Amino acid sequence: MSVTLLVEAAPQLQSAAAAEPSCYSRLVNDWVCWQYVADRREELVDATIQHLAITLAAVVAGLVIAFPLALLARRYPRLEATILGVSTGVYTIPSLALFPLLVPFTGLTPTTVIIGLALYALTVLVRSMLEGLRSVPDEARESATGLGYGQTRLLYRIELPLALPVIMAGLRVATVSTVALTTVGSLVAYGGLGNLIKDGVSTNFRAELLSAAVLCVALAILLDVLLVVTQRLLTPWTRGVTT
Amino acid sequence: MTVFADTWAYLTDGANWSGDAGLLALLLQQLLLTVTALALAVTIGLPIALWLGHLGRGGFLAINISNIGRAVPTFALLALLVTLDYPGTETFGPYGRAGLATLIALTLFALPPIITNSYVAVHEVPAEVKESARGMGMTGRQQFVRVELPLALPLVASGVRLALVQIWATATIAALVAGPGLGRIITDGFFRTNYGKGIAGAIVVAVVALVLELLAAGAQRAVTPDTGSGSPRKATTKSQPATG
Numbered sequence: 001m002s003v004t005l006l007v008e009a010a011p012q013l014q015s016a017a018a019a020e021p022s023c024y025s026r027l028v029n030d031w032v033c034w035q036y037v038a039d040r041r042e043e044l045v046d047a048t049i050q051h052l053a054i055t056l057a058a059v060v061a062g063l064v065i066a067f068p069l070a071l072l073a074r075r076y077p078r079l080e081a082t083i084l085g086v087s088t089g090v091y092t093i094p095s096l097a098l099f100p101l102l103v104p105f106t107g108l109t110p111t112t113v114i115i116g117l118a119l120y121a122l123t124v125l126v127r128s129m130l131e132g133l134r135s136v137p138d139e140a141r142e143s144a145t146g147l148g149y150g151q152t153r154l155l156y157r158i159e160l161p162l163a164l165p166v167i168m169a170g171l172r173v174a175t176v177s178t179v180a181l182t183t184v185g186s187l188v189a190y191g192g193l194g195n196l197i198k199d200g201v202s203t204n205f206r207a208e209l210l211s212a213a214v215l216c217v218a219l220a221i222l223l224d225v226l227l228v229v230t231q232r233l234l235t236p237w238t239r240g241v242t243t
Numbered sequence: 244m245t246v247f248a249d250t251w252a253y254l255t256d257g258a259n260w261s262g263d264a265g266l267l268a269l270l271l272q273q274l275l276l277t278v279t280a281l282a283l284a285v286t287i288g289l290p291i292a293l294w295l296g297h298l299g300r301g302g303f304l305a306i307n308i309s310n311i312g313r314a315v316p317t318f319a320l321l322a323l324l325v326t327l328d329y330p331g332t333e334t335f336g337p338y339g340r341a342g343l344a345t346l347i348a349l350t351l352f353a354l355p356p357i358i359t360n361s362y363v364a365v366h367e368v369p370a371e372v373k374e375s376a377r378g379m380g381m382t383g384r385q386q387f388v389r390v391e392l393p394l395a396l397p398l399v400a401s402g403v404r405l406a407l408v409q410i411w412a413t414a415t416i417a418a419l420v421a422g423p424g425l426g427r428i429i430t431d432g433f434f435r436t437n438y439g440k441g442i443a444g445a446i447v448v449a450v451v452a453l454v455l456e457l458l459a460a461g462a463q464r465a466v467t468p469d470t471g472s473g474s475p476r477k478a479t480t481k482s483q484p485a486t487g
Contacts, residue, residue: 092449094448095412100441101442103442198322
């Protein structure tokens with residue numbers, strides 16, 4: 001009886017072993033494994049989308065808050081020291097410490113991660129906006145005033161375009177570091193690709209770990225390239241000048 | 244909010260500070276790790292960057308290394324290093340398990356700010372100053388030691404300061420891969436839904452980060468010559484004990 005059972009089970013076992021991918025299983029633990037990428041495509045795509053969404057939300061939020069802050073700081077020099085001081089203070093707080101501090105207010109939600117990352121992005125962006133606006137030559141400002149430009153038109157038509165290269169440099173730094181920092185969001189279970197990295201560490205699954213890490217770096221590079229292209233398109237007059 | 248009451252209770256309970264897994268032991272562990280990693284990074288990065296800056300070569304590499312460093316998530320690198328097979332023992336001296344991976348990751352992450360800032364610092368010394376030094380008959384070595392290095396010192400110091408704070412912050416993340424340091428309190432509090440503990444850890448980490456930043460800023464100010472009135476030479480000689 002038991003013999004027949006064994007015989008019947010044997011082919012099944014064999015076929016299961018054959019179906020098992022060669023590069024990840026209980027016995028094999030390769031770093032690079034395309035079979036894994038193919039099998040878990042959905043998981044990877046979902047994680048990448050979450051990663052991208054969190055990053056974009058954080059950077060956009062940082063940008064929206066940084067702009068008025070930079071304008072205020074420029075107008076009131078006393079406020080400038082405060083804003084820069086506080087932003088330096090925020091930047092020294094490690095992300096692993098910042099997320100837990102936010103949890104009592106926002107819970108284990110993507111909002112926690114987004115707020116934390118937006119704060120970091122904000123500190124970089126306020127600085128670069130102030131620097132950018134300061135880099136606008138006084139002559140350009142004076143000519144515009146002489147041409148009858150009002151405060152608002154001066155800001156949007158003259159100052160912002162001229163400050164754009166410096167602001168974009170800050171935006172690139174903020175975006176790339178936000179992509180990297182999003183992984184730490186896995187602490188509150190919303191870390192995009194970070195969740196896969198965390199899972200890869202705890203289950204010692206190398207293919208998952210490396211695939212997620214590589215995707216993460218690729219995402220950072222892709223966004224950086226996109227920003228460079230956008231900057232080229234927005235500032236045609238700087239073409240040929242390396243930034 | 245009861246969470247903050249819990250946090251306060253955790254922080255004010257002396258028992259949580261003492262012992263092998265106490266706040267104080269972990270804090271010292273993380274400080275030790277931070278200082279070791281900074282020392283390693285300075286030993287490796289500073290000579291290369293200063294020399295390249297002096298020669299005025301390799302600028303592309305020196306600048307871009309910091310962009311690459313930014314794109315690679317600390318967490319991912321730590322995770323990769325922890326999962327790697329190491330020759331030899333699994334424990335690494337006083338740093339505990341996963342300590343070697345953490346030390347390597349921290350050193351790697353401290354390199355970009357140190358290399359970039361030091362390179363730029365030496366490279367950006369005004370050409371007129373360099374020419375005058377050459378005109379006075381200084382050799383390349385004298386020019387580097389007597390002219391470029393003193394002028395570059397403030398920016399070099401700011402790079403080291405940035406690296407110090409960055410290492411401290413990164414050392415916290417080590418807890419995500421069961422590494423040493425205060426991050427453990429945070430992750431432990433989280434995974435056992437003891438938020439008071441997690442937040443207590445976060446507060447300690449944040450406070451130490453701010454203290455380190457202020458100390459580093461003070462040290463940097465000490466090596467930065469007064470640009471306003473007094474002669475810069477006097478300021479640098481005065482600050483020598485602080486750097487030594």
